[in-house]
Amino acid sequence: ILCGYEAMREALVDQAETFSGRGLIAITDSIFQGTGVSFASGKSWKVLQRFCLTTMKDFGMGKRSIEERIKEEAQNLVEELRKSQEEVQAEIDRVIGSKRLPALEDRAKMPYTDAVIHEIQRYSDLTPIGIPHSVIQDTNFRGYHLPQNTTVYPVMSSVLHDPRHFEKPDTFYPGHFLDAKGNFRKREAFIPFSMGKRICLGESLARSELFLFLTSMLQSFSLGCPKAPEDIDLTPLVNGLGKLPPVFQLCFLPRHREKEEMQISSGSFRVVPTSEKNEAT
Numbered sequence: 642i643l644c645g646y647e648a649m650r651e652a653l654v655d656q657a658e659t660f661s662g663r664g665l666i667a668i669t670d671s672i673f674q675g676t677g678v679s680f681a682s683g684k685s686w687k688v689l690q691r692f693c694l695t696t697m698k699d700f701g702m703g704k705r706s707i708e709e710r711i712k713e714e715a716q717n718l719v720e721e722l723r724k725s726q727e728e729v730q731a732e733i734d735r736v737i738g739s740k741r742l743p744a745l746e747d748r749a750k751m752p753y754t755d756a757v758i759h760e761i762q763r764y765s766d767l768t769p770i771g772i773p774h775s776v777i778q779d780t781n782f783r784g785y786h787l788p789q790n791t792t793v794y795p796v797m798s799s800v801l802h803d804p805r806h807f808e809k810p811d812t813f814y815p816g817h818f819l820d821a822k823g824n825f826r827k828r829e830a831f832i833p834f835s836m837g838k839r840i841c842l843g844e845s846l847a848r849s850e851l852f853l854f855l856t857s858m859l860q861s862f863s864l865g866c867p868k869a870p871e872d873i874d875l876t877p878l879v880n881g882l883g884k885l886p887p888v889f890q891l892c893f894l895p896r897h898r899e900k901e902e903m904q905i906s907s908g909s910f911r912v913v914p915t916s917e918k919n920e921a922t
């Protein structure tokens with residue numbers, strides 16, 4: 642078990658080749674039997690990794706066209722959400738023509754948003770025990786002898802919540818990624834996509850999507866919850882290979898109606914314009 646940023650870096654980056662095998666995962670091994678890029682090891686993984694990267698590049702990953710596609714997808718999502726709101730037409734009228742969707746190039750100018758997204762990924766810690774690796778040859782690591790094929794768990798939580806790298810490891814605090822002047826600050830222990838040879842192949846795609854989806858949604862809606870913040874329980878339903886969040890009721894409030902009130906009745910909620918407030922039940 643690898644715990645903490647330094648140990649993980651020494652193994653996955655400094656001894657990258659040695660630790661590049663995929664460890665055993667009982668639940669998936671009988672299904673995948675070592676096939677597929679995520680579960681393969683050795684030569685077959687190298688071939689599959691090259692194939693995946695080439696295919697993803699062919700589909701536009703890392704190029705501008707993928708940004709356009711994500712923006713289109715985000716716009717469709719926003720439109721779907723918009724449809725579910727009251728007074729759709731009036732809302733569209735107010736929005737069309739006056740707004741453009743966020744673009745990736747905006748990210749550099751939005752350090753706070755970027756910090757919030759980083760903090761969401763750090764705090765939510767979606768793969769707490771990581772995905773197991775294995776050593777592809779006998780090796781020595783920090784005085785321990787690891788025989789070939791030893792399964793190694795890079796515990797992501799121990800890095801993303803490492804108090805030596807994050808001032809408030811167990812608090813949602815975007816300030817982890819901001820300097821005193823409010824500029825974005827990179828943190829070396831921010832490794833939700835892991836590091837080294839087996840680093841997530843979809844990192845840039847996932848990061849693009851997170852930025853464009855979140856900013857597109859928050860551009861048009863304010864998110865609300867019928868529960869008071871102190872009553873929201875963030876305890877995951879399952880906490881193992883992955884962390885499964887509980888189900889939440891989320892309310893998308895069109896931003897131009899932010900000042901209006903959210904009326905909650907019998908477990909559901911609807912936006913009540915201030916003018917109708919007295920008539921609302």
Ligand code: HEM
Pocket residue numbers: 678679680690693767768771772773774795833834835836838839840841842843844846847
């Ligand atoms: C927020 C979203 C995502 C997170 C947090 C995430 C995280 C991870 C992590 C922790 C690993 C294990 C790395 C290791 O073995 O050390 C991984 C592997 C992988 N991820 Fe992701 N991932 C995300 C999205 C994606 C997307 C969108 C794709 C595909 C387009 C993708 C494709 C892969 C593949 C193919 C691997 C296996 C790489 C290998 O074994 O060589 N991931 N990811």
